[in-house]
Amino acid sequence: MNRRRNIPDIRRSRTRPRGVSFLSCAGLRPAAKRRKNAAHGASRGNGYAKPNKAPKERKKLSHTSGNLVLHLIFSTKSRQPLITPEIRTDLFAYIGGIIREMQGTALIINGTADHVHMLVRIRPAQAAAEVARVVKANSSRWVHEKWPHNRDVRFAWQTGYAAFSVSESNVLAVSRYIAAQEEHHKKRTFQEEYIAFLKKNNVAYDERYIWD
Numbered sequence: 163m164n165r166r167r168n169i170p171d172i173r174r175s176r177t178r179p180r181g182v183s184f185l186s187c188a189g190l191r192p193a194a195k196r197r198k199n200a201a202h203g204a205s206r207g208n209g210y211a212k213p214n215k216a217p218k219e220r221k222k223l224s225h226t227s228g229n230l231v232l233h234l235i236f237s238t239k240s241r242q243p244l245i246t247p248e249i250r251t252d253l254f255a256y257i258g259g260i261i262r263e264m265q266g267t268a269l270i271i272n273g274t275a276d277h278v279h280m281l282v283r284i285r286p287a288q289a290a291a292e293v294a295r296v297v298k299a300n301s302s303r304w305v306h307e308k309w310p311h312n313r314d315v316r317f318a319w320q321t322g323y324a325a326f327s328v329s330e331s332n333v334l335a336v337s338r339y340i341a342a343q344e345e346h347h348k349k350r351t352f353q354e355e356y357i358a359f360l361k362k363n364n365v366a367y368d369e370r371y372i373w374d
Contacts, residue, residue, distance in 0.1 A: 228286035231269070233336055234294055235279050235359065236323035237352055240374065243275035244317050249305060254278070256304055260297050264288065269333065272340045277352045279340040281328065290325035298323075321374050324356065326363050 238244040245253060257280065258268035267283040284293055298319040305317040328336050339346070346355065353373070360367050 226286050229330060230284050230286060230288075231281065231328040231330065231333060232284060232290055232293065233279065233281050233326045233328050233340075234290065234297075234323055235277065235325075235356065236294065236298065237277035237320045237356075238275075239318035239320055241276045241320075241352060242315060244315065245273060245275050245278070249309065252308070253301060253305065257297055257301050260300050261293075264293065264296060266293070270337045270340050272343050274343055274347050274352070277356075279343060281333070281336055281340055290323075294323040294325065322372065324359060324365075326359065 254271045254273070257271050257278070261268040261280075261282050265285055266288070269281040269283065271278065271280050273279050280297070282293065284290075302317055302319055309317075350358075356372070357367075357369070359365075360372075
């Protein structure tokens with residue numbers, strides 16, 4: 163009569179052998195078979211290969227580049243002749259300094275007694291509205307501080323402005339136009355020039371609301 167040997171069943175036993183997990187007990191296999199399976203798994207790509215790193219060139223793609231050139235035009239308040247010869251050179255130089263502080267480039271700044279033209283390169287993160295606001299606010303405050311008792315009428319800019327994008331191929335032509343402001347305005351007024359720019363650039367407007 164055969165008697166069953168008293169061999170403990172590790173898989174069913176409630177007591178865990180010291181130093182051995184249930185997972186390793188269930189996976190006990192002959193050494194040769196384990197080596198064969200391991201080699202087979204590695205050949206199928208199931209090994210512990212390190213993930214490929216992204217090429218270094220890919221990290222450089224996040225850099226933002228741009229060449230944004232704006233032609234900004236705005237007048238003094240009510241088009242009064244407030245840009246006198248006394249302040250003109252210093253005022254235009256100060257405006258150029260504001261653009262540099264904004265990390266832009268002032269290509270040329272010029273105008274007459276009642277308005278100013280600016281040709282500037284700006285950063286992609288900037289908007290024309292921001293540039294106009296910062297330039298007008300800081301330059302008018304500077305005029306008040308530099309000539310506090312020498313003005314019959316308080317210096318101020320108009321509320322609005324005009325902004326036009328300029329291609330790189332037209333930068334030289336626009337620069338020449340701005341440089342010759344005094345000659346241009348011997349023949350036509352600022353209002354006539356302003357309206358001509360709006361029409362040339364297909365900007366819809368109502369003349370009742372563009373002057374202040």
